[in-house]
Each structure stands twice: as C-alpha cells, then as structure tokens.
Amino acid sequence: MDIRHLQCITEIVRLSSFTRAAESMHVTQPTISKMIKGLENELNVEIFVRDGKQVKLTDAGEAIVRHAGPILQLFDGLRTELNDITYLNKGSIRIGLPPMAGSSFFPPVFKQFQERYPGIRIRMFENGAVKIGEDLAAGRLDVGVVLLPINSEVFDSFPIVQDRLKVVLPKAHRLADRRRIELAELADEPFILFDNDFALHERILAECRAIGFEPRVAYESSQWDFIGEMAGEGLGVAMLPDSICRSLNPDKARAVPLVNPIIPWELVMAWRREGYLSLAAREWIRFTRKLFTQSSL
Template sequence: MDIRHLQCVSEIVRLNSFTKAAEALHVTQPTVSKMIKNLESELRIDIFARDGKRIKLTDAGEAMLRHAGPILQSFDDLLTELHDLTYLNKGSIRIGLPPMTGSGFFPAVIKSFQERYPGIAIKVTEDGARKVEEGIAEGMLDVGVVLLPLDEELYDSFPIVDDRLRVVLHPDHKLAGRKRIELAELADEPFLLFNDHFALHELIPRECRAAGFEPHVAFESSQWDFLVESAAAGLGVTLLPETICRSIDPAKARTAELVHPIIPWRPAMAWRRDGYISLAAREWIRFARAAFESARS
C-alpha cells in the first residue's frame, strides 16, 4: 500500500464514482479499478462492497478512509514544504497589519517585494496589534505587526519605528495652544480610544490610572482617522502616534506632545520562534527588515 492507493480510495468516495476519480487522478478508469483490486489482494480485505452501481465502503474500507485523511493532509503539507525549497516562484504569506502601520509603512515595501517575487501571494489581514499577536500565536498568521515589548521566549521580531503618542484635540479646546500636555491634565476629558483588538485599548487606560485617574471613555473605534475626525468635532481627545499626527491638518485638529508620562509606540514585525516558517515568509522577513533598516539610516 502506498500514498497513491489512499488517494485513489479517497477520490472514489469523494466523487462517488470510479470514472470521476480516474479523471481527478489523471489516469484511466481501468487503472483505478486495478489499483483497488491490487490493494484488496495485498491486504486480503474488501474495500468496496459490490452492490450494483452503488459505491459502498466495507468496515475495512471505512477504517482505511478514516486514517487516509490525516495521512493525505500530512503528505500535502510535506509537498508544500518541499516546494518552498525551489526558487520562491510560488507561495503565499499571511501578514497581519494594524491600520496605523498598514497604510503608513507597508504599501511601498509590499510593492517592492511583489516586483521581486511576483509568484508569491501576500494575504493581508488588517486588525489591531492585539488581535494580530493572537493570530501569530495561533498559527493563523505567518508574521504581523505588534507593539513592543513582546515575550521574547515566544516571538522573534525587528522594530519598524520608535515613536511616541501625542494628544489630538479640537482647535478651540482650552489646551489646543499648548506644545506639551501632561496626561493628568486630561483627567476630566472624554477619551476616544481604539477598541479591544488594539494594544492601545489597554495601554492608555493603564497609564491614566498610573497618573491618578480613571479615564471616561466616550466611545471606541477601529479606525484612527475616525478618531481624528471625532476629536476634530469636539467629541473628546484621543492619543495617536506622532507618525500619524504629522498627517493631521492643524486647521481641523491640533496635536501636542504628551509628557508625564511619555507613552512609547514601538511597532515591530514579529513571528513565532517555534513552528515552521516557510521560505517565502523568511524571505519576506529578510526583505522587510532590510527595507526598514535602510529607511532609518
């Protein structure tokens, strides 16, 4: 018995036809029949019960099919991994990107990578850093952008930018003319925060409590530009990275340096230390690391 026999049994059951199974396996129908007959002879069992035109598995056939699924899946996984050892002319990478880093940092890098490796498909999942980290941990993503610090026993990473948060508020706000604002000065303000998919969802309230107050959260969003528009409409204040704040029209909303404390925002590309990292994903890591190091130099 070999892998071809298991593929044959699986296809016959899936398609409920010896003829269609032969077409799927790119062989003739007599070849399929002969393979089954030889397998039954080798194992001294009947795999299919002959019942007119109906295709029905025997108990032995049911047992074979039950074990065939995991074996065939492992075989496909093996072929995929071996295919990675070619010249990166095919493959895919699952990348998780939070909105604030996805739009600001990655379009040019992704474009350059796809020009270099046109056969590799990049599948981008846009979500907050907290959800991206969960996706990496669960194996749903190959790599993704999260916020430092990370558990270095679980993840490898490289930094993208070393940034800090700024206060964003309405142009007519009483603090709008200030260059620096202490966090404690915002104790009575309604806060506009990212939702719980984002690392800042927990980080900002934690820093507020350390500054001596519990923040009043007016509402939450998954979009940084919506938070800016809401602050510009006078619905509250929000805290966003300096990189994002550079793009804000001062006529619409004002920004000020946040001090006491300074809250860092350090996104990094991360991946699991354990588990298999495909050659395509490893090349993406190398390519992106070089691109960001070049941008910082």
Template sequence: MEIRHLQCIAEIVRLGSFTKASEALHVTQPTISKMIKSLENELNIEVFVRDGRQLQLTDAGQAIFSYAAPILQLFEQLQAELHDLTYLNKGHIRIGLPPMAGASYFPEVLKRFQDRYRGIAITLLEDGAKKIGDQVAEGAIDVGVVLGPVDAEMFESFPLAKDRLKVILPLGHPYADKPRIALAELAEERFILFNSDFALHSRIINECRKVGFDPHIVFESSQWDFIGHMVGAGLGIAMLPDTVCRSLPASKVCAVPLVEPVIPWLLVMVWKRESYLSLAAREWIAFTKESFGVGAALGNGNGSNDR
C-alpha cells in the first residue's frame, strides 16, 4: 500500500466518482481504476462494492478510508515541514562562539542572518575555543568559532579574522610607555589568563616556556572585560587580541604590541568533516563566508585547535 492509494480512495469517496477523482488528481480514469485494482490484489480484498450505480465502500474499504484521512493529514504536514526546511522557513542551528569573537565580530552578522531567515532558531554556546572545538568534534554543536590553526583531518574550516596579541598593562606600569615588549621581558610579571577552556591559556604558557620562563599566574577568568578591569586595578598583566584591546578603558589600561615572538590570533569557523549538516547550518556557513568576505570554496585549516 502506498500513499497514492490512500489519496485515490479519499478523493473517490469525497467526490463520489472515479471520473471526478481522476480529474482532481490529474490522472486518467483508467489509471485510477488500475491503482485501486492493484491495491485490492495486493491486500486480497475489495475496496468498493461494484454492484449498482451507487458507489459504496466495502467493510475493508471503510477500514482503509477511516485511516486514510489522518494519515494523509500527517503526510501533508510532513510535506509542508520539508518545504519549510528546504526553503529555510524553519530550522535550528547550534553555534559555538568564544566571548571575544562573539562580542567583537558577530552581533551584526547574527542580526542580518535573523532578518533574512526569521524562521531559523539559533542556540548559542558561549565558551572557550578549546571547549567549542571539542563540542563540534563530538557533534554536540553544528559549527563553532575556534582559534587556528585547526585539525584538518577532523574539521572543515575557513578563516574569519586575523589579529595579534598585545600586552595589557595598568597605567603607570614601567613598560606602559614602551613602543613594544618582548615576551622575555615579562618573566617577573604576574599574569592574568583565560581559564583552561580557552586555547589562549595553554598558548600563552607554551610561548612563555619557549623563551625561558613559566608565567606566574595569579588569576584566571572566562571574561575578557573582567580580565581588563583586573589589569586596570593593578592585579597583573594580560595578553589580549588588538581588536579586543580597543574596547578596554583607556583611562585604566594601555595596550603595547608584543614581539619576539608575535603571537597570532586567527579566528576560524569549523564544522566536523564528513558529518551531516542541516540546510540551515549550511546556509549559516555560506552567509558567514559572505559576511566576512571569504571568497574561496569551503576550505581546510591545518594544525591544532584554539580559542
């Protein structure tokens, strides 16, 4: 039994005629008759009483017809929902955004996307890039923003924005007037870092070790603005991307370029390689590429995850 058999029976009963039903379904009357006959042969029953001029259902036909209406209604609802999903009138996307990236780059992008696709619901996970990368890899979220380079075997990706870290110092710090600071010069400083869910946590520690010291970490936080205020209060120094530094209060802190080494901050959009992506998620990826001016085809990163 197929859905078209139920459609035929429902139309024949509704219109009281094979001829009218064939016209409503845009098929020939012999086609309708053949479909009903094939169903009867398949189920070894008769659907319609064939005596006399009045069209009547048999008991078996009545049983089929009683189920036909709710089944066809559900089928129509399914078709409507699939249509909405296909044409992005509805859908759901789970997106991971690190706080710094979310605040600096995505409010307007999200607003324009919602204006274009009002039926698509978005769930945002705000967390460190390291944790976001783990969640994308596990399939807990559809797409996420992490720090590059990324694992090309695990993720498909494309770059969003490139920046570099600066040293955040309280006003009055001896290094506040320097044009640039080498990382080794900070060996005796008290460090305020993001917590271990953030890729910058381990990245800064590793870079410090490369130049010969373990940073003295006095505070950890998940909020970049709180880190800035702690620096302003004289609790330590921090490292943040230049884009974020511009949002910190100039009356309390200053930002000095970090050199030897320069530590890049590359934002990358990632999704799990060879995993299912909904139409809504695919449209978000395409929309984000357009918004950030990424012209190449969906590409791959290389290396390891970061926040």
C-alpha cells in the first residue's frame, strides 16, 4: 500500500465512481480498477463492493478510508513544506559570528536578507573564530565567519573584510602620538587580549614570541568594546582591527598602526566542503557573496 492507493480510494469514495475518479486522477478507468484489485490481493481483503450501479465500501474499506484522511493531510502538509523549502519560503540557517564581525558588518546584511527571504530563520551563534571553526568542522554550524588562515581542504570560503591591527593606547601613553609602533616597543607593556576562543589571541602571542618576547597578559575578554575601554583607561595595550578602532572613544584612546610586523585581520565566510548544505544556507552564501563583493561593508 502506498500514498497513490489511498488517494485513489478516497477519490472513488468522494465521487462514488471508478470512472469519475479515474478522470480526476488523469488515468484510465482500467488502470484505477487494476490498482484497487492489486491492493485487495496484497491485503487479502475486499475494499469495494458493487451494489447495482453504486460503489460501496466494505468494512475493510471503511477502515482504510478512516485512516487515509489524516495520512493524506500529513502528506499534503509535507509536500507543501518541501515546496516552501525548495522555493526558500521556509528554512533555517545556523551562522557563527565573532562579536567584532557581527556588530560591525552584519546588521545591514541580516536586514537585506530577511527582507528578501522573510520565511527563513537565522540562528546566530556568537563566538570567537576558533570555536566557530570547530563548530563548522563538526557540522554544528552551516556557515561561519572565521579569520584567515583556514584549512582549505576542509573549508570553502569567500573574503568579507581585509584589515590590519592597530595598537590601542590611552591618550597619555608615551607612544600615543607616534605615527606607527613596532611590536618590539611593546615588550614591557601589559597586554589586553581576546580570550583563547578567538584566533587573534594566539596570533598576537605567536607574533610576539617570533620577535623574542613573551607578552605579559593582564586581562582577557570576549568583547572588543570592553577591551578598547580598558586600554583607554590605561590598564594595558590592546590590538584591534582598524575598522573597529574607528568606533572607539577618541577622548580616551588612541589607535596607532602596528608595524614590524603588520598583523592582518582578514575575515572570510566559510563552510564545509563536504556534507549536506541546505538550500537556505546555499542561498545565504550566494546572497552574501554578491553583497560583500558589491559593497564596502
């Protein structure tokens, strides 16, 4: 027994005729009779009896029709929902966003996407790029914003932001009026870093070690604005992307370009090369790739 059988039986009952049911289902009358006979043989019961020109249900037929209604309603609901998903009227996307990227670049992106696809639900997970990369690899996220470099054998991606780090200092700091600062000049300063869920945490430590010193980490946080405020209060020096530094309070903090080395901050939208990617997630990738290519977000 399959859905087609149930549809056939309910049409015969609704129209009280094999012939009219066949017309309704766009098949021939012998075809519909053969379907019913085959089902009766399969179930070893009679479904219909003919009483003159009338078609009546047997007890077995009554039982089938009684259960067929809810089953066909569920089937129609499933077909409608699949159609909605196919045409992007429904669905959900799990997106991983680092706090800096989320607050600085994505509110207008979400707005435009939701205006275009109001039925798609965006489930946003805020974490550092390290945790987002782990969740992407494990399939707990569909797409996520991460910091380069990434494993191109595992992830596909497209660029979102290309930036570089600046040193954030209080206005009264001895280096605040410099046009640029070398990393070695910060060897004796307390550092304020993102915590180790963020790719910048290990990146900054690695760059310091590469030139011969181990930085003294005074504070760690997951919030870029809090880091900027602490640096402005003189609790240590911080390193934040140029695009983020523009949002800091200029009455408290100075942001000076970092050189020797220049530390890039390059964000990409990433997703797994292998595994299932929903239609909604694929459309998010297509939509945002076009948006970031066309704009300076």
